[in-house]
Amino acid sequence: MAKKYEKPVILxxxxxxxxxxxxxxxxxxKVRTEIDGVAINELVEKxxxxxxxxxxxxxxxxxxxxxxxxxxxxxxxxxxxxxxxxYLPAVCSILHQEGAIAEVVSEMEYDKARSIGIPGxxxxxxxxxxxxxxxxxxxxxxxxxNIDHFDEIYDLEKVADKLKKKIKVGMRVNMDTxxxxxxxxxxxxxxxxxxxxxxxxxxxxGKLVLNGLHCHIGTFILEPNAYAVEIEKMIKFGYEVExxxxxxIEYYDIGGGFPSKSKLKGTYQEPDVMIPSVDEYAESIxxxxxxxxxxxxxxxxxxxxxxxxxxxxxxxxTSIIASKRLPDGRKSYIADAGVNLxxxxxxxxxxxxxxxxxxGTNEPAIINGPLCMNIDVIEEGRLLPPMEKGTRLILSxxxxxxxxxxxxxxxxxxxxxxxxxxxxxxxxxxxxDLSDITRREKLPERLKLNLNSP
Amino acid sequence: MNRLSKLAVNSEGxxxxxxxGDSYTVNPTxxxxxxxxxxxxxxxxxxxxxxxxxxDTPEEISxxxxxxVSHLYTYNLY
Ligand SMILES: Cc1ncc(COP(=O)(O)O)c(C=O)c1O
Numbered sequence: 001m002a003k004k005y006e007k008p009v010i011l012x013x014x015x016x017x018x019x020x021x022x023x024x025x026x027x028x029x030k031v032r033t034e035i036d037g038v039a040i041n042e043l044v045e046k047x048x049x050x051x052x053x054x055x056x057x058x059x060x061x062x063x064x065x066x067x068x069x070x071x072x073x074x075x076x077x078x079x080x081x082x083x084x085x086x087y088l089p090a091v092c093s094i095l096h097q098e099g100a101i102a103e104v105v106s107e108m109e110y111d112k113a114r115s116i117g118i119p120g121x122x123x124x125x126x127x128x129x130x131x132x133x134x135x136x137x138x139x140x141x142x143x144x145x146n147i148d149h150f151d152e153i154y155d156l157e158k159v160a161d162k163l164k165k166k167i168k169v170g171m172r173v174n175m176d177t178x179x180x181x182x183x184x185x186x187x188x189x190x191x192x193x194x195x196x197x198x199x200x201x202x203x204x205x206g207k208l209v210l211n212g213l214h215c216h217i218g219t220f221i222l223e224p225n226a227y228a229v230e231i232e233k234m235i236k237f238g239y240e241v242e243x244x245x246x247x248x249i250e251y252y253d254i255g256g257g258f259p260s261k262s263k264l265k266g267t268y269q270e271p272d273v274m275i276p277s278v279d280e281y282a283e284s285i286x287x288x289x290x291x292x293x294x295x296x297x298x299x300x301x302x303x304x305x306x307x308x309x310x311x312x313x314x315x316x317x318t319s320i321i322a323s324k325r326l327p328d329g330r331k332s333y334i335a336d337a338g339v340n341l342x343x344x345x346x347x348x349x350x351x352x353x354x355x356x357x358x359x360g361t362n363e364p365a366i367i368n369g370p371l372c373m374n375i376d377v378i379e380e381g382r383l384l385p386p387m388e389k390g391t392r393l394i395l396s397x398x399x400x401x402x403x404x405x406x407x408x409x410x411x412x413x414x415x416x417x418x419x420x421x422x423x424x425x426x427x428x429x430x431x432x433d434l435s436d437i438t439r440r441e442k443l444p445e446r447l448k449l450n451l452n453s454p
Numbered sequence: 455m456n457r458l459s460k461l462a463v464n465s466e467g468x469x470x471x472x473x474x475g476d477s478y479t480v481n482p483t484x485x486x487x488x489x490x491x492x493x494x495x496x497x498x499x500x501x502x503x504x505x506x507x508x509x510d511t512p513e514e515i516s517x518x519x520x521x522x523v524s525h526l527y528t529y530n531l532y
Binding site: 003004005006007008009010011012013323324325326327328329360361388 | 469476477478479480481482483484486487504505507508509510511512518519521522524525526528529531
């Protein structure tokens with residue numbers, strides 16, 4: 001019988017390295033034919049490629065795992081859904097149904113939360129830029145405003161004058177928690193006394209009443225103890241303020257930053273080994289709370305976990321549209337999704353699954369996107385089997401930060417679908433077409449082309 | 455081409471380049487192509503023979519061959 005055809009491959013034998021032919025079938029085995037019971041084929045046939053797919057089941061499960069891990073350790077806890085991580089209304093609504101309030105960092109996000117039905121008093125309003133009218137609206141609607149800098153104190157005092165009332169506010173602080181990089185750009189610094197100066201200013205004018213402290217120490221924090229340090233410093237400061245100025249700190253908002261099971265570039269170990277579990281974070285945080293809070297004092301704990309809740313609920317299906325051999329010998333695959341859709345590919349290496357079993361030898365390959373731009377590389381080097389045009393790759397986790405930071409550049413943004421808990425599939429954001437781009441563009445009359453004129 | 459004739463190639467697909475001391479491995483289709491090139495055959499002819507020798511050969515087989523040849527070229531073997 002004739003032998004089965006395989007794409008011809010040649011590999012250089014590296015001395016000192018195991019390179020037995022076909023010794024690395026690992027990635028060929030990473031086959032995924034469905035997401036939540038819905039076939040990849042069916043999804044692409046109906047909704048096109050590339051395609052973002054979200055799993056409602058995974059999203060709800062993740063939220064519940066986080067909520068339960070914290071609520072079983074500390075009795076007064078709530079989550080604020082970090083809109084910038086993913087503000088598709090379907091995703092936000094699922095998390096709001098689960099009990100999360102909204103955490104927004106701009107007027108746009110604030111209005112978005114309001115437009116899907118979240119009342120102002122269920123919104124945490126963070127961020128370095130909240131203009132005067134946004135502040136006034138947020139105050140009137142009872143939002144929790146966390147002050148980022150002195151200029152915002154002045155603006156809020158103006159709002160207090162205008163509305164003739166005292167305003168309850170929170171304040172964002174930053175500090176050294178022993179991790180690098182230290183996010184010191186946002187909020188007022190605890191260690192230098194800047195935060196205390198800000199409180200003194202509020203007290204001296206008597207228009208703002210501090211009732212909460214907020215901090216976000218960074219993202220993809222792999223060290224649970226950093227949160228214990230954060231909490232200890234915040235609570236110490238809180239009690240100092242309470243004693244000096246007869247205020248009550250009603251909430252401590254410790255921000256987000258827990259990692260998802262994604263692989264940060266430059267890290268060697270697999271995420272399963274590297275990433276602490278939610279319980280390790282919850283344990284570190286609750287232990288620090290009980291160690292530092294006074295008996296009977298149970299202020300509200302807010303968490304603004306973004307990435308860790310939504311990242312693993314999102315997949316991107318992309319199709320191989322061509323392949324070529326690069327002059328350096330590597331194989332390059334061109335996919336129909338690139339950095340235009342995958343902003344996080346600059347920092348993270350995705351899990352890559354293939355929609356079918358592919359025979360043949362793995363070889364070093366890169367995956368480029370469709371953009372005619374040198375930077376459009378979504379995978380810089382991985383052993384992949386020889387894949388035919390039309391093969392589909394399923395990249396994950398991609399649920400965090402991509403469908404907010406993607407860009408309309410050269411290509412349109414594709415459909416985003418949600419697979420419901422009963423396998424129903426709904427479009428939650430429609431693919432764009434040319435009209436989305438031209439709708440806002442204006443061509444002055446004098447520039448209109450008349451190709452019939454000489 | 456000249457370089458290909460100098461390679462030591464065994465039937466398992468193990469290749470030794472005496473000029474550089476480098477070794478390579480190829481899969482059965484790759485081996486078939488290398489042997490055909492060493493016999494001085496053209497890509498069209500190789501494509502035809504490959505599809506007789508192997509099952510389920512794809513339509514764009516000449517593309518696979520030319521890609522393989524460019525890979526040989528990047529290794530300085532062709
Ligand atoms: C204030 C604030 N809260 C929450 C988040 C969400 O962070 P993460 O996705 O790392 O949990 C961010 C992200 O930068 C943030 O700036």
